[in-house]
Amino acid sequence: MKSILFPTDFSQNSRNAIEYAIKLFKDAPCNFYVLHVDALSQSGVDSNSLIMPPKVANLPHRDNLAATFAHIKTLSTNKEHHFIALHEFGNLIDIIRKTVLDKKIDLIVMGTKGASGLKESILGSNSGNVLTKVPCNLLMIPEKAVQKNPKEIAFPTDYNIFYSHSILEAISQMIHLTQAKLRVVNVSKPGVPLNNVQNQNMTYLKDYLLELYEKSHSIHHLKHDRVKSAIEQFVVNEKIDLVIMVAKNLNFLQQLLFDTTIKKISFQTSVPLLVLHE
Template sequence: MKNILIPTDFSENSLNAIRYAVNLYKDAVCNFYILHVEAEIDNSESNLNNHSTVINVKKTSINRFLKDIVNQAKKEFTKNKKHHFFTIANNDSLINAIREQVLLKSIDLIVMGTKGVSGCTERTVGTNAGNVITKVKCNTLIVPENAKYVVPKKIAFPTDFSINYNIDTLQPITQLINEYKSEIELLHISKKDLVLNESQQRNIEYLEDYFAETEHSFHFLTHKKMENAIEEFVISKQVGLITMLAKNLNYFQHILFHPLAKEISYYKNIPFLVLH
């Protein structure tokens, strides 16, 4: 049984995240928790109406929208009778609301839609998604607005081999690989020729051993710009999913929060699985 939390603001973007999640786990037993977070209504919003009446009307509308989303998901996205949907409305901050549900519902995965735009600057993920993956310690799948579900036969795993890996952290990748018979492409990108230190070499050996029973390969690329290298790699290998470890700070910050050139498009189409 997987417990999956999907925040929604009722946009097409967040609906696409639900669609993607349901398809990715189409054969699994899942509880999908659809969460909407609405800030507390200020007294000034009530105008001529009674404040409590305004709150009740808004709550009724939110509950109706949540119910409509669940009905649409059941009708259009899944035929699996073992997919169960639950709705949650919360008036706390987004981060607090998500943290609370992660604990209460034993959430395995958060799935968030993103437009990949922060202010006027193109970035891999938007503000809300960025806050969740940095402030909530839970595996998070980021689904770009233009992402369409395809079986993830190729999974890219950018890493600098500088951190210690463990079975618990890597397990979500293994589950997807086993489910879809995917191949994992471990990718290192540097601006100059790589010279591995002893720690990096040990970590590579660990990954070699861990993925020994699955299709995998290591790629060492030299490129001035990491985002361009990833773009070329994603296209050439027909990558369907990018995964990375949150504690791999060097790659994590650069790939997810670095301003991107207009010609870079992978972050608009390819989902990111961030592991904690």
């Protein structure tokens, strides 16, 4: 049974992300936790007070959570889908971290909005903070993402990290879930070969994929001066539906997601991104 967490601010964007994930996991047994976090100041409790808040505190948000929860439950006909609503007060990241531990969350799903979906820096928004500060796999759904089952998955990598069991298992689960083709893509500058560590990691990944997915994967080596531009073009040309990356390789992740000059998201704004943690 997979446990999935949906932090929501009741926006259409967060609702789209939830709908995308429920469709993605339509045939898998899942516990879906729908979480809304308000500031502690809205709870009706003073920081030094032991007085319980009145039951009517923040009633509009409770109504929104109830309405959102009721809508979400109509999206699934799978009897093995279970929905739990959570309303907490405090710091968003702290609450998400605690929920991940308490509920044994396997995946967090969040929406990103427009071309500035992660705001001004990888550390400067809710999605970016969850990505870098919560050790849990994160699926980010852009507001323009098409609601469909992925058939082409890209895995951009610079081969600088070792592919642990948890990373490979998460990739395998997504392949099994979607029956998609996996496209491993590496971009290096012309005339710059892979070093020994990169070659070892590449060989390990190749052997793993050949053993399990011989006919449903491909390896692509691209030569380009700008890694980000090459990956973006690859996503377009190959009609990629989902991109998978590894959080451990944060420098590579940030290089692809952000233009270092204007510091705004520059990756595809319609393709979901799954970031894996070990």
